[in-house]
Each structure stands twice: as structure tokens, then as C-alpha cells.
Amino acid sequence: DWDAEVEKLVKAKKASRMASLMAVRTYSDLTLEDHFTTWSMVKFLIEEHPDFFADLNKELHGRMDKTGHIDSQNLGDVHRTFFKEHLDMTYIQFDQAWRNWVLGIVPEEEEEPETE
Numbered sequence: 001d002w003d004a005e006v007e008k009l010v011k012a013k014k015a016s017r018m019a020s021l022m023a024v025r026t027y028s029d030l031t032l033e034d035h036f037t038t039w040s041m042v043k044f045l046i047e048e049h050p051d052f053f054a055d056l057n058k059e060l061h062g063r064m065d066k067t068g069h070i071d072s073q074n075l076g077d078v079h080r081t082f083f084k085e086h087l088d089m090t091y092i093q094f095d096q097a098w099r100n101w102v103l104g105i106v107p108e109e110e111e112e113p114e115t116e
Contacts, residue, residue, distance in 0.1 A: 001035055002039055002040070003040070005036050006023075006036050006039075006040040006102055007102055007103065009033055009036060009037065010099050010102045010103060013031065013105070014033060015036075015037050015099065015102075016031075016033055016034045016037040016038070017089045017091070017095050018041070018091040018095055019092075019096055020090075021034060021037065021038060021041075022076050022080070023076075023077060024098065039056050039099050040098070040102060040107075041098055043098075044072065044098050044102075047106075048101060049087060052086055052087050055086060056079075056082055056086070059078065060075060060082075086104070099108065
């Protein structure tokens, strides 16, 4: 149960952070904790920000250089800027929103008003 594993990581403050995950260069550099965290972060984006997730994938996978070849230059900068401009979150803010989601915490400004 990956959800339970992620919750344990978050509660123990051992979950990976977006900034450190973006610095990973190869798949083999990912730890098991990184796998759990990235899976959960993607699940969070798909469930809570599906339009952003789709747009992010288009942005990252649709980049071409002037000659029509895939452009993988500065993907980290593109990713970080896209988060800030389209999700209105820094990586630190994203990490907190994701951790809250994992723990079922709804920020006060997002809480539903009580009805009588």
C-alpha cells in the first residue's frame, strides 16, 4: 500500500523534497523513498491539479529546438518556472501542499464553509 508508506514518510519527515528530486540525474539514483514520494506527488497533481499536470507534461515533452529536435536544455529551470507561473507555487510551497494532502489537512482558506 504505497499511500500508507508515503504517509509514514511524511509523518517521519523523511519524504523527499521536490527540489532534491529535480536534482536526480538518473533513474538508478532514486531511493525507495524517492519512488514513493514521486508516485504520490504525481497522484496529487493528477487528482488535485489535473489541468496543470496535463499542461506541465505538454510543456516538458513538447519542447523542440530551432532545428526541430527535442530540446532537453534547462529542463529544471523550465519545470520550476512552470510551477511558479502556472500553479502559483514554489517548490517549498508545493512540498507543503502535497504533505498536507497526504495527511488529509485542508488549509484554512480552502475549507468548505459549514452549512446549517
